[in-house]
Amino acid sequence: MLWQLRAGLILLGGAFRATAQYRANIFSNMAAGAAFQTVGLIGLWVILNRFGEVAGWTMSDVALMYGLRLTAHAAWAVPLNQLMEIEHQVREGLIDRYLVRPVNPLVQLLTGRVRLNVFGDLAAGLILLAVAASRADVDWTPARLAFLVLAILGGGMIEGGFQLGLAAISFRTLGTSEMRFTVDTIFNLYGNYPAKIFSVPGQIALSVLPVAFVAYLPTCALLGRDSGLPLPDWAGYAAPGLGLLIATGGYLFWRSQLRNYQGAGS
Amino acid sequence: MSAWALERWSFVDNRIRTVFAYRVDILAWLVGIALHLVLMVTLWRAVYAGRPVVDGVPLAVMTTYASIAALQALLNNDDTVDWLTERIRDGKVGADLARPVGLLQQQVCGQAAQLVMKVPMIVLVGLVAMLAVGVSAPAAPGAFLLSTALGWAVNCCLGLLLAATAFWTLETDGTMFLYFVLSGLLSGALVPLWVMPSWLGGLLSWLPWQAVVYTPVSIYIGRLSGSAMWSAIGVQALWAAVLAGLVVLVWRRAVHRVVVQGG
Amino acid sequence: MPLIEAKDLVKEFRRVRPKTGAFSTVRTLFSRDFEVTRAVDGVGFAVEAGELVGYLGPNGAGKSTTIKMLTGILTPTSGTVEVAGVVPWRQRERNARNIGVVFGQRSQLWWDLPLRDSFRMIGRLYRVAPARYAQNLDRFVEVLGLASFLDTPVRQLSLGQRMRGDLAAAMLYEPPILYLDEPTVGLDVIAKERIREFVAGLNAEQGTTVLLTTHDMDDVERLCRRLVLIDHGRVLYDGPVAPLKEKYAPHRELVVQLASPAEVVVPNADVVRAEEGRVWLSFDPRTTPAASLIAEVSAKYEVTDLSLVEPDLEGVIRRMYLEREG
Numbered sequence: 001m002l003w004q005l006r007a008g009l010i011l012l013g014g015a016f017r018a019t020a021q022y023r024a025n026i027f028s029n030m031a032a033g034a035a036f037q038t039v040g041l042i043g044l045w046v047i048l049n050r051f052g053e054v055a056g057w058t059m060s061d062v063a064l065m066y067g068l069r070l071t072a073h074a075a076w077a078v079p080l081n082q083l084m085e086i087e088h089q090v091r092e093g094l095i096d097r098y099l100v101r102p103v104n105p106l107v108q109l110l111t112g113r114v115r116l117n118v119f120g121d122l123a124a125g126l127i128l129l130a131v132a133a134s135r136a137d138v139d140w141t142p143a144r145l146a147f148l149v150l151a152i153l154g155g156g157m158i159e160g161g162f163q164l165g166l167a168a169i170s171f172r173t174l175g176t177s178e179m180r181f182t183v184d185t186i187f188n189l190y191g192n193y194p195a196k197i198f199s200v201p202g203q204i205a206l207s208v209l210p211v212a213f214v215a216y217l218p219t220c221a222l223l224g225r226d227s228g229l230p231l232p233d234w235a236g237y238a239a240p241g242l243g244l245l246i247a248t249g250g251y252l253f254w255r256s257q258l259r260n261y262q263g264a265g266s
Numbered sequence: 267m268s269a270w271a272l273e274r275w276s277f278v279d280n281r282i283r284t285v286f287a288y289r290v291d292i293l294a295w296l297v298g299i300a301l302h303l304v305l306m307v308t309l310w311r312a313v314y315a316g317r318p319v320v321d322g323v324p325l326a327v328m329t330t331y332a333s334i335a336a337l338q339a340l341l342n343n344d345d346t347v348d349w350l351t352e353r354i355r356d357g358k359v360g361a362d363l364a365r366p367v368g369l370l371q372q373q374v375c376g377q378a379a380q381l382v383m384k385v386p387m388i389v390l391v392g393l394v395a396m397l398a399v400g401v402s403a404p405a406a407p408g409a410f411l412l413s414t415a416l417g418w419a420v421n422c423c424l425g426l427l428l429a430a431t432a433f434w435t436l437e438t439d440g441t442m443f444l445y446f447v448l449s450g451l452l453s454g455a456l457v458p459l460w461v462m463p464s465w466l467g468g469l470l471s472w473l474p475w476q477a478v479v480y481t482p483v484s485i486y487i488g489r490l491s492g493s494a495m496w497s498a499i500g501v502q503a504l505w506a507a508v509l510a511g512l513v514v515l516v517w518r519r520a521v522h523r524v525v526v527q528g529g
Numbered sequence: 530m531p532l533i534e535a536k537d538l539v540k541e542f543r544r545v546r547p548k549t550g551a552f553s554t555v556r557t558l559f560s561r562d563f564e565v566t567r568a569v570d571g572v573g574f575a576v577e578a579g580e581l582v583g584y585l586g587p588n589g590a591g592k593s594t595t596i597k598m599l600t601g602i603l604t605p606t607s608g609t610v611e612v613a614g615v616v617p618w619r620q621r622e623r624n625a626r627n628i629g630v631v632f633g634q635r636s637q638l639w640w641d642l643p644l645r646d647s648f649r650m651i652g653r654l655y656r657v658a659p660a661r662y663a664q665n666l667d668r669f670v671e672v673l674g675l676a677s678f679l680d681t682p683v684r685q686l687s688l689g690q691r692m693r694g695d696l697a698a699a700m701l702y703e704p705p706i707l708y709l710d711e712p713t714v715g716l717d718v719i720a721k722e723r724i725r726e727f728v729a730g731l732n733a734e735q736g737t738t739v740l741l742t743t744h745d746m747d748d749v750e751r752l753c754r755r756l757v758l759i760d761h762g763r764v765l766y767d768g769p770v771a772p773l774k775e776k777y778a779p780h781r782e783l784v785v786q787l788a789s790p791a792e793v794v795v796p797n798a799d800v801v802r803a804e805e806g807r808v809w810l811s812f813d814p815r816t817t818p819a820a821s822l823i824a825e826v827s828a829k830y831e832v833t834d835l836s837l838v839e840p841d842l843e844g845v846i847r848r849m850y851l852e853r854e855g
Contacts, residue, residue, distance in 0.1 A: 018642055035448065039448060047309075047313055050321075055312050093635060095602075097637045099602045100625050101654060102655060259604040261602070
């Protein structure tokens with residue numbers, strides 16, 4: 001484990017030096033990452049500016065939820081962003097080299113390249129969360145702050161675990177980018193709005209999937225609101241445990257799928 | 267089929283085949299369209315909160331707008347930029363340049379390929395949406411189709427301009443991502459221009475993106491009709507012409523300075 | 530105990546069978562019709578420490594697939610592999626420290642980094658002691674002549690330079706086993722010779738065990754004492770080079786240049802080729818001594834030039850595969 005971390009740092013160092021060759025993009029990439037997340041919020045702001053509230057949630061409530069989800073998103077996107085390369089690497093047989101080096105192939109994939117735009121996501125998420133948290137109607141005790149941090153990590157592991165599992169299907173030389181993109185879109189779209197606006201089947205789907213656990217339910221718990229979902233009250237605090245479970249499952253599935261890697265061509 | 271057309275069709279066909287080789291994508295893509303549609307309709311129902319009409323727009327018209335805009339946005343979302351960036355990064359663009367068909371034309375073929383592939387599915391999903399969500403029929407079908415075609419052309423040109431930056435920066439991840447997201451807002455796919463604060467809506471009406479989604483969908487729901495509709499279509503045509511000229515200019519310069527990265 | 534041991538190795542690939550005809554793409558999309566190809570079909574062999582083995586076969590015979598199972602890249606469908614006491618695909622990281630891998634088609638180096646940086650990262654990933662690392666690097670820079678492009682990003686190197694870089698990278702941590710998959714493909718004669726010399730030196734001086742796949746028979750003639758020949762995923766021959774030549778190439782060829790084109794008919798020899806007055810005659814030296822054949826031909830025709838051709842390995846293998854097909 002410690003060796004994997006050290007090896008990861010060595011590889012990351014190389015990736016960073018390689019990225020530095022394309023210096024022009026570093027800041028535009030970060031700006032893009034931040035803008036990506038901000039645009040969605042602007043859309044929401046435009047709607048709430050005109051309509052006042054959605055399902056009893058005002059802009060400040062929605063902003064807290066949005067900030068929590070963005071930060072959770074960054075919490076998986078920062079370490080796992082290279083998963084988006086997997087299809088290309090499987091198709092071109094680039095995984096070969098990971099499998100003949102003395103480091104966990106996943107660590108090698110993740111440290112293959114530095115994508116600074118995800119740090120833009122992280123910055124945007126943290127800034128929004130800080131602003132929204134200070135404006136939201138929440139009494140920030142140390143316990144609540146600790147829960148906020150755990151909820152962010154748990155939410156990140158929920159999404160990251162799914163992404164890892166889906167990426168692993170690429171080893172069967174199947175295309176997964178649209179699938180991963182769709183799941184990301186679902187979390188992005190459906191995770192950023194109060195889940196109670198949906199009909200009961202929709203609410204059940206969001207609970208099972210479990211989009212609602214990433215930001216909606218923890219935000220309800222922090223704001224002391226009824227989620228309106230057919231779930232027990234403690235569900236608001238379930239994100240960290242669920243995240244750990246899904247992330248572990250995702251990794252075990254990844255390991256099992258690696259057996260199906262066929263290399264490039266024949 | 268003439269030799270000219272045959273030569274170009276082979277590129278289109280090729281791209282379709284590469285896309286279809288990855289089967290799961292297509293299903294996921296269809297699911298994605300449906301999910302997006304459901305979300306937008308649900309969201310508008312929730313913000314209308316029982317009010318029948320807001321800003322002179324009934325809820326049913328708003329949900330129709332949201333549905334058609336979602337389909338329209340998908341029609342206009344393709345992987346041309348990704349494709350070109352990958353070719354440049356892997357040094358394959360040298361081989362592309364050596365082909366008898368110009369690189370720009372190959373790109374246009376790529377976009378045509380995606381169109382050929384997407385249109386039937388979008389029509390299918392559109393029909394299902396009409397029945398399931400209660401989307402009404404287009405107010406002016408002919409003008410809507412014309413406007414959609416012009417919107418697609420404007421979007422192609424914008425995509426090609428963006429793709430050309432790959433020749434200078436070698437990577438386009440940042441710009442592409444930014445563009446993908448921004449165009450959702452700028453084109454009116456996310457929120458119609460009339461819901462926006464007037465300064466924002468006014469600003470966007472001067473930019474080319476509203477020609478991609480907002481104009482055709484407004485024609486669909488009948489918000490744009492008569493002379494206003496035809497002048498909006500004229501604006502689209504103007505944008506398409508101006509941008510096409512710009513594309514040819516920029517690409518000519520870009521191809522000149524190709525740096526092929528090894529082989 | 531052998532260093533590398535493969536038993537009953539089988540690898541099947543599953544691919545969706547593409548449809549043809551109307552709506553072909555749509556039908557392929559929903560197809561559950563898989564095509565199973567058996568790339569390796571019960572291959573078994575053992576390599577002792579210090580051997581230099583050529584692993585040969587025509588395109589698609591299963592060479593690369595076997596090498597990929599030996600290196601741990603692919604998981605076999607069935608059968609077993611043990612390399613230095615390790616099952617490669619189960620203990621990849623341990624296996625990786627025992628092996629050096631050079632794939633001619635694909636570099637193991639970091640594309641965007643200077644060669645020197647790639648080496649440094651390899652050194653750290655394989656935990657080579659700094660003094661040892663410096664010593665090995667100096668040696669390889671000298672033997673492989675890397676000095677002039679050590680600071681060039683890999684993507685700007687020529688194929689020959691890159692191959693030399695890859696070889697050095699594979700040997701920096703002194704693995705006891707080296708796998709070479711088409712190491713000389715696409716290289717010019719001088720670059721090929723340099724690589725052969727290096728590989729021969731590793732095997733002779735450090736006792737590195739080498740498994741080599743190649744299409745280039747010169748590589749084999751120059752380097753290998755033992756051959757494993759495969760076709761259609763099965764082993765056809767496993768043994769030394771010389772007996773193979775005797776068995777499959779008992780014939781010699783006599784090439785004669787005639788003063789004027791003529792139909793050549795001599796007993797005990799077959800015309801295998803004829804063009805512009807030059808005739809290739811195949812004969813069996815055990816029954817027909819070369820001298821008597823030459824005398825016979827010279828007596829019947831006006832010969833301006835002649836030469837005897839020894840069988841080369843490529844011809845031997847071609848004949849062997851032909852015989853098998855027929």
